[in-house]
Amino acid sequence: MLQPRRSAALLSVSALAVVALAGCGDDANEGGKDEGSAGGATQVAITAVSGDDGDECQVDTTSVGAGPVTFTVANEDAPGITEVELLSGARIVAEKENVVPGLPEVTFTVTLGGGDYEIYCPSAVEEKIPFTVTGDAAPAPTGGPAKLLADGATDYAAYVQTQVDGMVVGVQALSDAVDSGDLAAAQQAYAEARPFYEKVESDIEGFLLPDADPTENSGNLDYLIDMRASSLDPAVGWSGFHAVERDLFGRQRITDRTRQYAVDLVTNVTALADVAKGLTFRAEDLANGAAGLLEEVQSGKISGEEEQFSHLDILDFAGNVEGAEQAFEALRPGLQEIDPDRVATISDRFDEVNQLLERYKDPSALGGYRPYTAALRKSDAPEMSRRVQALAEALAGLAEKVATA
Amino acid sequence: MTRVSRRNLFAGAGGGLALGAAAGFGAAHAVGDDTTAARDAVDLTRSYDFYTGDHQAGIATPPQRHCIFMTFDMVDGVSAADLQVLLARWSAAIAQLMAGEPVGQVEPVRSGAVGTDTGEALDLAPASLTVTLGLGPGLFDDRFGLASKRPKLLEDLPALPSDQLRPGTTGGDLALQACADDPQVAYHAIRDLARMGKGVVDTGWTVMGFGRASAGAGQSTPRNLMGFKDGTRNIEETADLDEHVWIDDDPAWAGGTYWVVRKIQMNIETWDADDVADQQQVFGRTKVEGAPLSGRVEHDEPDFSATKDGAPVIPPTSHVALAAPENNGGTRILRRGYNYTDGINELAQLDAGLLFVGFCNDPASFIKLQTRLGTSDRLNEYISHIGSALFVAPPAPRRGHYLGEALFG
Numbered sequence: 001m002l003q004p005r006r007s008a009a010l011l012s013v014s015a016l017a018v019v020a021l022a023g024c025g026d027d028a029n030e031g032g033k034d035e036g037s038a039g040g041a042t043q044v045a046i047t048a049v050s051g052d053d054g055d056e057c058q059v060d061t062t063s064v065g066a067g068p069v070t071f072t073v074a075n076e077d078a079p080g081i082t083e084v085e086l087l088s089g090a091r092i093v094a095e096k097e098n099v100v101p102g103l104p105e106v107t108f109t110v111t112l113g114g115g116d117y118e119i120y121c122p123s124a125v126e127e128k129i130p131f132t133v134t135g136d137a138a139p140a141p142t143g144g145p146a147k148l149l150a151d152g153a154t155d156y157a158a159y160v161q162t163q164v165d166g167m168v169v170g171v172q173a174l175s176d177a178v179d180s181g182d183l184a185a186a187q188q189a190y191a192e193a194r195p196f197y198e199k200v201e202s203d204i205e206g207f208l209l210p211d212a213d214p215t216e217n218s219g220n221l222d223y224l225i226d227m228r229a230s231s232l233d234p235a236v237g238w239s240g241f242h243a244v245e246r247d248l249f250g251r252q253r254i255t256d257r258t259r260q261y262a263v264d265l266v267t268n269v270t271a272l273a274d275v276a277k278g279l280t281f282r283a284e285d286l287a288n289g290a291a292g293l294l295e296e297v298q299s300g301k302i303s304g305e306e307e308q309f310s311h312l313d314i315l316d317f318a319g320n321v322e323g324a325e326q327a328f329e330a331l332r333p334g335l336q337e338i339d340p341d342r343v344a345t346i347s348d349r350f351d352e353v354n355q356l357l358e359r360y361k362d363p364s365a366l367g368g369y370r371p372y373t374a375a376l377r378k379s380d381a382p383e384m385s386r387r388v389q390a391l392a393e394a395l396a397g398l399a400e401k402v403a404t405a
Numbered sequence: 406m407t408r409v410s411r412r413n414l415f416a417g418a419g420g421g422l423a424l425g426a427a428a429g430f431g432a433a434h435a436v437g438d439d440t441t442a443a444r445d446a447v448d449l450t451r452s453y454d455f456y457t458g459d460h461q462a463g464i465a466t467p468p469q470r471h472c473i474f475m476t477f478d479m480v481d482g483v484s485a486a487d488l489q490v491l492l493a494r495w496s497a498a499i500a501q502l503m504a505g506e507p508v509g510q511v512e513p514v515r516s517g518a519v520g521t522d523t524g525e526a527l528d529l530a531p532a533s534l535t536v537t538l539g540l541g542p543g544l545f546d547d548r549f550g551l552a553s554k555r556p557k558l559l560e561d562l563p564a565l566p567s568d569q570l571r572p573g574t575t576g577g578d579l580a581l582q583a584c585a586d587d588p589q590v591a592y593h594a595i596r597d598l599a600r601m602g603k604g605v606v607d608t609g610w611t612v613m614g615f616g617r618a619s620a621g622a623g624q625s626t627p628r629n630l631m632g633f634k635d636g637t638r639n640i641e642e643t644a645d646l647d648e649h650v651w652i653d654d655d656p657a658w659a660g661g662t663y664w665v666v667r668k669i670q671m672n673i674e675t676w677d678a679d680d681v682a683d684q685q686q687v688f689g690r691t692k693v694e695g696a697p698l699s700g701r702v703e704h705d706e707p708d709f710s711a712t713k714d715g716a717p718v719i720p721p722t723s724h725v726a727l728a729a730p731e732n733n734g735g736t737r738i739l740r741r742g743y744n745y746t747d748g749i750n751e752l753a754q755l756d757a758g759l760l761f762v763g764f765c766n767d768p769a770s771f772i773k774l775q776t777r778l779g780t781s782d783r784l785n786e787y788i789s790h791i792g793s794a795l796f797v798a799p800p801a802p803r804r805g806h807y808l809g810e811a812l813f814g
Contacts, residue, residue: 050804075497076805077456077804077805079455079496079497079498079500079501080497080501080506082494082497082509090515098490098493098494100490100493100494100496100497100807101493101496101497101804101805101806101807102493102496102802102805102806102807102810103489103490103493103807122509122510122521123509123510284516284517287517288517345604348604349604352480352482386480386607386608389603390480390603390604391604393600393603393604394603394604396519397518397519399517399518400513400515400516400517400518400519403515403516403517404515
């Protein structure tokens with residue numbers, strides 16, 4: 001069974017889920033000492049109400065002194081408003097979702113330095129309400145979510161590099177096994193090489209050979225490495241992983257043509273590794289990459305289209321999910337400061353997908369997962385699709401949030 | 406910001422837009438009275454209020470032209486709090502949708518953002534959209550600690566005669582029914598609500614109904630896909646609704662109703678090959694006028710004692726005879742069905758039928774009627790009940806509240 005959800009506290013009527021958010025980093029706490037914090041946090045009430053011209057957000061005070069501020073957010077009767085954010089410029093300092101009529105009020109506490117802020121109520125008649133904090137401005141943040149997210153992106157770049165390096169080694173091993181003529185060994189090497197690609201495929205999509213025409217598949221490395229029968233471009237012909245797969249698993253034969261496919265694969269993966277060297281990422285690239293990997297699961301793996309000869313789709317599925325989870329984990333420390341509820345939701349949904357994948361683990365099977373046969377697809381694809389889409393929806397708004405941190 | 410109101414776009418049109426197929430329907434057949442077209446005119450600018458604090462819309466509301474029904478099942482491991490948040494969010498969204506408003510930004514201001522509303526209903530009028538929520542018996546099992554809140558009469562329907570239920574089209578923890586005079590408005594509502602539920606509920610089964618197959622107050626009786634008027638004697642009067650439909654002896658659910666859904670497949674190809682005289686014997690009514698075989702015009706009271714040459718004029722196994730209140734101790738239910746099609750079936754036949762929707766304040770009313778019909782209705786030769794579910798439709802919330810709030814008090 002799954003663990004109880006975080007939101008259980010909502011049920012008690014008086015539940016005040018106080019979330020302390022280091023909005024401006026540790027240094028900001030000092031700036032706020034002189035006001036507010038002496039008698040506890042300054043209280044600000046934000047209430048969504050239905051007005052004559054539409055739904056509006058009302059704030060009981062729009063100016064407070066620097067220091068800890070507790071916002072209490074309630075939705076009296078405004079069905080068009082479902083979330084409230086505190087903005088500093090374009091940056092989201094804190095936010096609350098599920099602010100809907102009938103649910104208990106929620107609170108969040110942030111330590112604010114002096115300056116101009118806005119309370120943002122999407123879909124309200126007046127969406128942004130100016131909010132002023134008097135007193136010392138917070139020093140330029142040395143930590144905070146932006147820094148944490150940037151650090152995460154750097155860590156993630158290292159992860160991508162590791163996978164690309166592994167891919168080079170993996171396809172060389174595949175080529176060696178194909179050369180040896182040992183079909184079983186070649187199949188094993190194929191299964192070992194695939195995950196490297198699947199973990200990072202959304203990050204290396206669209207990479208071209210130097211000076212290649214982006215409208216031609218002949219210079220598109222993603223195409224040359226991972227094209228499938230369904231995307232076969234007659235002008236370029238078969239190449240890449242799936243050409244090797246077809247020979248090893250479909251025809252169950254190694255021919256000179258198979259050897260050539262494998263050699264070309266090594267060449268193209270090596271070229272990809274060259275292009276990928278020194279890749280840098282922004283936080284939103286990670287978020288978009290994670291979402292992209294889940295799209296790959298939905299469109300290629302659950303449909304059984306990716307590994308039509310080897311039936312290693314669940315292995316690829318697991319690779320996509322691992323890559324997405326790595327991206328999320330890299331963002332997590334920064335995201336935790338902006339929106340801990342979202343972190344908990346995404347984390348829960350990754351757990352659910354991973355638990356689903358557990359069901360298919362089979363150490364005796366090639367690649368470690370049960371082959372994704374037509375029968376298994378028929379019985380299990382709906383459940384897979386549901387769990388993956390639930391995760392995809394939770395990840396969908398992430399890029400927006402981390403890009404503005 | 407980018408607030409676009411579908412209602413505002415059409416505000417200038419007043420109430421004068423009489424669009425839709427209704428006019429053609431009345432005129433082409435030249436039966437009944439001249440006011441058929443006027444009575445069935447569609448005003449796309451019409452909208453219904455969600456926060457009535459009384460009965461949910463989409464029950465006694467005059468049936469719109471299109472309706473999409475979808476069930477949902479709670480995802481394993483989610484909590485009562487997740488259900489609570491979902492019902493609150495769905496309620497707020499339904500209020501927006503029924504008012505012709507999007508459920509959030511279609512074109513978000515920030516880069517990288519996904520749309521909250523999916524957008525396909527943006528330029529469309531409210532089209533009388535109603536979205537009705539149902540809670541299934543399963544919600545009150547031991548998963549969410551809600552057993553003590555169970556409505557008195559909410560249990561899975563028992564197996565009934567002639568049931569041919571298919572595993573994929575039965576039951577559901579939750580149900581939504583979105584009806585509108587524009588199918589795109591109805592689908593948009595279901596789609597965005599389903600999206601909102603991702604991770605908390607899984608979609609179960611769905612039926613897309615086109616063409617209302619029941620009449621409400623002031624509407625002429627429509628035809629089902631067998632070409633017959635069905636539901637001529639439907640409940641319309643407030644007093645009858647109070648007596649037969651609205652729950653009144655179960656405080657938390659007062660103003661709500663029990664909601665029966667049956668997916669009834671019709672073998673329309675076989676039916677079409679049956680001679681019309683026999684079809685009329687099966688229904689107990691004439692095909693064009695819809696008069697009981699004992700009478701002359703549609704709204705004549707059927708005379709079940711009338712005989713001709715020693716035999717009943719209305720056969721006792723006809724649909725009308727078996728379903729009539731006078732032959733069932735006065736039992737009546739509010740019917741609000743729609744025609745549906747699923748395309749072409751695995752036998753290469755047109756796959757279509759009736760999405761039967763019935764509301765009553767005691768599910769025993771439906772069980773009693775269907776037991777009789779399932780046992781001896783001559784229609785059974787041409788139909789199969791392939792889908793079935795029972796829900797309770799809670800009363801509508803007042804402003805500032807949400808559907809099903811009584812579960813969490």
